Amino acid sequence: MIRKLSALPILIFLVIVYFLYSGLSKDPTLIPSPLIGKTIPEFTSKTLFDGNTITSKDLLGKSFIINVWGSWCYGCSIEHDYLIDISSKNTIQIYGLNYKDDRSSAIKWLQSKGNPYRRVIFDSSGDIAIDFGVYGAPETFLVNEQGVIIHKHVGPIDQSYYNNVILPNLRK
């Protein structure tokens, strides 16, 4: 009896290790967004560089990515090279949503690091980001040609984002 009981800790332990292991391969920051399956919120704003008006309708037509970023955000600098990499593939358009930033430092940031964005929506007040349900920068939304959000990623993206999220959706 006691011998059997003393094997119990090992069993419990193995179960826990299994769960920990399976947890490692999953992304805890994957927060289901109520916006998934819905059209992107409407907005009218100015672009970062030239200050021209940009509206949500201007984005539609092809599937695209909206990347929420700011020059103040550490995670954004981590993912920046991947964004540039994605934009150089020319398979999908990337729009930037410059979140709670000031214009000159945002422009300077893009000039020094390279600009992966087709156009950058300037959202210094953060109002548009609120409509998108943004938790914090960086966040990345994948939107199809009808303007329906099909995926949301919280935190910096990496290589797997292109391979596992964008590519499968492009093939559809």
Next chain:
Amino acid sequence: MITEIGNFLLSISASLSLCIFLSLFLKKTISNEVRFLFCKIASHIITFLIFISFVLLSYAFLTDDFSLRYVANNSNVSLENIYKFSAVWGAHEGSILLWVFVLSIWSSCIVLFSSSIPKVIVSDMLSIMGILLLFFLIFILFSSNPFDRIFPIPINGRDLNPLLQDPGLIIHPPMLYIGYVGTSVPFVFAISILLNENIKLEWISWLRKWVISSWMFLTIGISLGSWWAYHELGWGGWWFWDPVENASFMPWLAITALLHSLIVSEKRGIFISWSILLAILTFSLSLLGTFLVRSGILVSVHAFANDPERGMYILIFLSLIIGLSLGLYFIKSRSLIFEKEYTVSSKEFILLLNNLFLTITTFAILLGTLYPLITSSLNLGKISVGAPYFNFIFSALMLPIVFLMSPAIYSTWKKTNYSKLTKKLLTFLFYSIVITYIFMNFYFKSDIFIVYLAMSLAFFTIISSVAKLLLILKNSNNKKIISNIFSIPSSMLSNLLAHIGIGILIIGITLSNYYSIQKEVAMQQNSQILVKDITIKFVDVKNKISKNYTSQVGVFDAYINNDYFISFFPEKRTYNIQKNIMTEAAINSTLLRDIYVALGENLSNDTWVVRIYYKPYIQLLWYGVLLMILGGLFGIFGRNKLEKKLNNDS
């Protein structure tokens, strides 16, 4: 240069740790004396080398050496010096270095304070410490190296996370780590006992002091974290059942159980196998905590590093160490099972119940913490259990534990005079119910059943412990009170102090939870609000510029019956570099209540969201914890009877 020296020192330490570990397999070939001498000297050298590398990293921070990636990512020229120093453990790499530094200090302490233990056992303990050190050193060298360079060298660093720029955060992590890592001592002891299949009761009393030390540091670390969350984060609470808080709380519960089962093992020579298992469990939970914090597999306010690769490394090590330990336990533990008779009314039985409840509580919290992982790996969706689950299950399991404290104090070993015990306890229980009734009825005019229950149990514990203290003082023949206090056996004193502390803690928690007043209102300048009997007037918001942040400081005047009483200056800081916004609440504390004012969002020119809390008796929480820590100190530094007897015998 710092990079090379740092890497060199850590590599030497790693090789030495490996040697210490390997000496375990040369037990038969080299003499005990030689092996002990080697393990002893090598352990001290490792501690020294890691200390130097720690100093080097601190030096790099203080001299703004941004050629180190870690420094560049976590410091800034404009950062105050004290925060440059605490930034050493402000992020992943440095905190792992702190981990291993503390581990090496504990192993040196084993060398220094183990004269009463045979050298074979000590050498084995150091060997096991060696493999733990080796793992963390390899982890540092290959995947979390704080000495890595960055090129090009940035002109300025990215600054320390503003959340961590706080005095509480300078000592919270080191204290917590000392406690966390301290659980390695009972662990290596347990493994050595299993390896040698031999145990003597006086070794257990040796172990008890280590367990108390680690328990005390964990208590300090956890409560500092709570204190910090309450005072600085502006969250208005002090405990959130966040995965990382749980990660430190589970080892605390387990080591508390161990503390109690060791008393039985020491006095009666039973529960030894169980104590050994608890020692393994406690350290496993510490490792699990490190894994949870460092792998970022659970979303938490503390999870700064999200890195599955690092997580995988810790997971593999954790599985190996714990798996092997439990396997060893499975094979060898039977030789450590001793049976002696005891009855249901005995102290043994009450402590057994205590252990049972503490272990169940630990697992309930473990289940809640890992719940999101479990549901997501079974594809049931991502479900987190929040505070309601933890609050309910924790209080439900705590009630019997607290109730058992008084009988545990008055019961005796083997068999207790049942009628005498019940008579005494019923008297105490009667008094505590009366006190609760008077207090609650006249002061709070409230009739929440659970509050009455918790308060009665808390008073029950306090009254029983104080009565016991008085009883001992009365029985000793010395007339002077001061020398009488010192004549109380320190283990008894530490036990009573800690239990009184728990009682006071419970009163603080219960009252502040159930009777706090929270107001979250939009206030215009020059408007006022009444909280309890205090009128709080919003006077102004001023701008303040500091070295590395700018802040808006609210000015609030408080009046009692139209008499000016105090001003509050809550702040909202914006840090220059990371642009984070931090709330600094303003708190006025007395023993009876805290008033807590925090500045929220700026709605329009002169209108702000203001959070005001009135929390009765919350200070008792911190006083309770202080008493527990004091109890711990007596437990460590007081000489216990058995030790005296041994010294007299020899």
